[in-house]
Amino acid sequence: xxxxxxxxxxxxxxxxxxxxxPKKVLNRVSMPIYENRITALIGPSxxxxxxxxxxxxxxxxLYAATNYDGExxxxxxxRNVLARDVDPMEVRMRIGMVFQKPNPFPKSIFENVAxxxxxxxxxxxxxxxxxxxxxLQQAGLWSEVKDRLPSPATALSGGQQQRLCxxxxxxxxxxxxxxxxxxxxxxxxxxxHIEELIxxxxxxxxxxIVTHNLHQASRTADYTAFMYLGDLIEFDTSDKLFTTPxxxxxxxxxxxxxx
Amino acid sequence: xxxRFIEAILFLAATSxxxxxxxxxxxxxxxxxPFFAHVPLGEFLTGTEWTPLFxxxxxxxxxxxxxxxxxxxxxxxxxxxLGTVAAAFLSEYTKPWLREILxxxxxxxxxxxxVVYGYFALxxxxxxxxxxxxxxxxxxxxxxxxxxxxxxxxxxxxxSEDAMRSVPGHLKEGSFALGAxxxxxxxxxxxxxxxxxxxxxxxxxxxxxxxxxxxxxxAAGMQPNLTANPLEPAATITAFIVQVSMGDLPHGxxxxxxxxxxxxxxxxxxxxxxxxxxxxxxKYQEKE
Numbered sequence: 001x002x003x004x005x006x007x008x009x010x011x012x013x014x015x016x017x018x019x020x021x022p023k024k025v026l027n028r029v030s031m032p033i034y035e036n037r038i039t040a041l042i043g044p045s046x047x048x049x050x051x052x053x054x055x056x057x058x059x060x061x062l063y064a065a066t067n068y069d070g071e072x073x074x075x076x077x078x079r080n081v082l083a084r085d086v087d088p089m090e091v092r093m094r095i096g097m098v099f100q101k102p103n104p105f106p107k108s109i110f111e112n113v114a115x116x117x118x119x120x121x122x123x124x125x126x127x128x129x130x131x132x133x134x135x136l137q138q139a140g141l142w143s144e145v146k147d148r149l150p151s152p153a154t155a156l157s158g159g160q161q162q163r164l165c166x167x168x169x170x171x172x173x174x175x176x177x178x179x180x181x182x183x184x185x186x187x188x189x190x191x192x193h194i195e196e197l198i199x200x201x202x203x204x205x206x207x208x209i210v211t212h213n214l215h216q217a218s219r220t221a222d223y224t225a226f227m228y229l230g231d232l233i234e235f236d237t238s239d240k241l242f243t244t245p246x247x248x249x250x251x252x253x254x255x256x257x258x259x
Numbered sequence: 260x261x262x263r264f265i266e267a268i269l270f271l272a273a274t275s276x277x278x279x280x281x282x283x284x285x286x287x288x289x290x291x292x293p294f295f296a297h298v299p300l301g302e303f304l305t306g307t308e309w310t311p312l313f314x315x316x317x318x319x320x321x322x323x324x325x326x327x328x329x330x331x332x333x334x335x336x337x338x339x340x341l342g343t344v345a346a347a348f349l350s351e352y353t354k355p356w357l358r359e360i361l362x363x364x365x366x367x368x369x370x371x372x373x374v375v376y377g378y379f380a381l382x383x384x385x386x387x388x389x390x391x392x393x394x395x396x397x398x399x400x401x402x403x404x405x406x407x408x409x410x411x412x413x414x415x416x417x418x419s420e421d422a423m424r425s426v427p428g429h430l431k432e433g434s435f436a437l438g439a440x441x442x443x444x445x446x447x448x449x450x451x452x453x454x455x456x457x458x459x460x461x462x463x464x465x466x467x468x469x470x471x472x473x474x475x476x477x478a479a480g481m482q483p484n485l486t487a488n489p490l491e492p493a494a495t496i497t498a499f500i501v502q503v504s505m506g507d508l509p510h511g512x513x514x515x516x517x518x519x520x521x522x523x524x525x526x527x528x529x530x531x532x533x534x535x536x537x538x539x540x541x542k543y544q545e546k547e
Contacts (some may be wrong), residue, residue: 062435063355093438103433106452118439119447165433172437 008035009075010176010206011056016070016082017250018051018060025051028070029080033176035075038207040221040238042214044253047227049210053178056081056208057095058088074175094122095228096174100181104168106135107146112153112164116172131171138204139167140197141144159190163197177201179209183216195220214254218242226250287526290519294318297513302496302522309483309494311517312503320524322483325492327528330404330475331468333489337408338464342415347445349416350423352416362417369413375478380406385478392490401489407474411464418463422456423449455543458526463537467530474496496525 008109011033026048033039041049042154051060059079060066069081071120080090093116098171099182104112111118111133122128132149136142141163145156162182179198183191198207198220211217217224218238226247234241234250245251295303306319345365350360375521384450385402391393426449434444450457472495480492494502500518508515 016382057436059432059436062432089440092436097436099429099433099436102427103427103429105433105448114449115434115439119439119443121433168433168437210539211336 007037009033012033012073013055013077014071014073015053016050016052016055016068017070018069019067020054021065025230026055029227029230029232031225031232031235033206033208034223035206036049036202037222038202038209038220039223039225040217041208041210041225041227042212042217043227043233043254044230045212048230049225049227050180052227053097053180053208053210056176056178057097058082059097061088094173094174095176095178096169096172097178098162098165098169098180101185102158102165104156104161104164106152106154108150109153109156109164110149113167113171114195115168121171131220132167135162135167135171138170138201139163140193140200157190157231159193160188162186162190163193166194166197166201170201171186174205176206176208180206181210181212184212191216214242220242226253228253284526287519287523288463290516292330292525293511294513294516294520297516307485311514312506316513318520320521321497322501323494323521324524324528325487326400326475326479326483326498327469327495327525329487329489329493330400330407330471330495331465333404334411334468334471335408335461335464337405338411338415339461341408342412342460342464343419343450345412345416346419346423346457348448351441351445351449362420365416366413368410369412371401373410373471373473374477376406376410377403377474380474380478380540393469395490396479396480396492398492399490400479401495402476402495403475403478404489406473406478410471410474411467414464414467415460418460419453419457420480422453422460424433426452455540458536458539462533465532465536469525469529469532470497471495472501476501476517495526496521527537542544 006213008085013029013031013033016029016229017024024077029048031039041052043049053070054060056072059094059228060068068082070082074081075081080086096116105115106211107115107179110132112133114128117128117131124159132181133142141160144160153161156164162185166182182198183194186194195216198209201207202222208219209217221238223235224241226233226241226245226249228249234245234247241250242254245254269475278475297484305321306317307321308317308319309322310317326349349362349365353361371511380402381397384406385395385397385399388399388402395401423445430448430452434448439447475495479498481494481498483547484491484493484500486493500521503514503518
């Protein structure tokens with residue numbers, strides 16, 4: 001495993017194991033997450049990549065019989081987000097997430113983006129308006145929706161909905177943005193839009209993305225982690241991992257021999 | 260051939276309730292027409308006294324309408340908040356095993372005969388209220404309305420819970436992922452999303468409260484009384500119908516016809532609320 005000392009660490013996964021009841025899904029995973037870089041998690045279905053992603057914002061806490069073992073340290077203060085005394089709600093305020101299927105709330109476009117601010121108790125109208133506009137601009141959606149902010153978000157197209165969900169996650173200015181196969185439910189054109197957007201976003205954000213699409217990982221991600229059956233097999237820069245993989249399992253997967 | 264036969268049976272089954280409804284409307288209208296030959300519609304709608312069985316009979320529907328709406332309003336002010344909160348608790352907070360126990364118990368409330376609720380209101384709730392407010396009479400709308408509200412809680416909670424549980428998990432996860440608490444998620448995402456389904460629950464509860472007979476007949480006093488004060492006795496449309504039909508009115512007399520007119524009014528009222536509910540539902544579905 002290579003670690004790059006020229007880059008700032010934004011988070012660090014250390015010896016992380018995770019289980020659903022008796023079933024172990026992650027097995028002592030360790031990896032760095034670099035600031036202002038895109039890290040992709042790839043691997044065949046059931047390898048634990050989505051499970052790993054959902055550890056970052058403690059989504060597993062919503063369900064019974066889940067167990068974390070190990071640490072995810074949030075830099076610079078090296079706070080372990082998995083610690084028992086850390087409130088998962090606080091973690092989710094610092095780490096945003098975009099889901100596989102666009103999931104706008106049945107509210108207006110404006111209220112969708114404002115949601116995160118509202119649940120934090122932000123009341124100031126002008127502040128919310130500014131932030132909504134800024135987030136929609138960052139998500140590349142502003143020009144398309146600026147004249148219809150009060151109309152229902154569900155009337156948008158799938159690709160627009162997903163960009164809205166990205167804007168919604170950005171509105172609270174999280175430290176890390178988690179993307180769980182954000183384009184798997186979208187058509188190729190919307191997918192291209194989102195990929196360009198993600199590349200654009202890394203200027204300001206640290207991004208972790210789960211993807212099934214190897215081209216997407218090699219095109220957009222700076223670092224890629226290949227996972228298999230709950231183990232982290234290989235972590236490297238995307239360039240190296242996709243051209244000169246060290247592990248035969250990685251090679252088999254990226255050349256399409258399984259998965 | 261066999262297929263067509265089955266189709267016909269299914270069609271009949273599906274339309275039977277429509278036929279019954281039309282039959283009821285027809286009878287009510289037919290028996291009401293002679294009544295209105297006797298009593299002008301204006302007097303019926305604006306009269307403030309309802310004394311069809313007295314020597315000097317007056318036929319103003321307002322006191323009955325007032326009693327009906329007042330008892331319904333009290334019942335709903337109990338049933339809607341309680342039922343909604345119970346539904347939110349059952350669908351979002353409880354562990355499955357606890358829900359399996361609580362839900363049937365709650366639904367049992369709907370299985371208790373209404374006459375039992377009537378005496379419960381008269382002999383238990385009213386004395387209890389009298390401890391707080393000693394001037395309260397033995398018959399009053401408040402006690403009947405409160406008990407009626409308890410009675411219809413399961414109608415609200417059961418349907419609302421179904422509506423809340425059908426809210427897709429990815430919407431709830433979306434809310435949690437933005438740092439929302441469980442409470443915020445329920446009130447800002449789950450309930451607004453489930454609202455069109457919840458309006459059906461509310462409409463059913465309203466219809467149930469409007470049509471409720473036993474509880475108000477027993478506990479509210481059967482005195483047509485034009486008042487908005489829940490501490491006074493009053494009669495509802497249904498209570499009047501029961502009262503009259505228990506006596507021996509000559510067929511075709513004006514008192515006899517007045518039951519049909521009262522029934523027609525009640526039907527119209529229920530219809531209004533159903534239309535309102537339908538409209539609300541569509542309005543909220545459009546927003547989704």
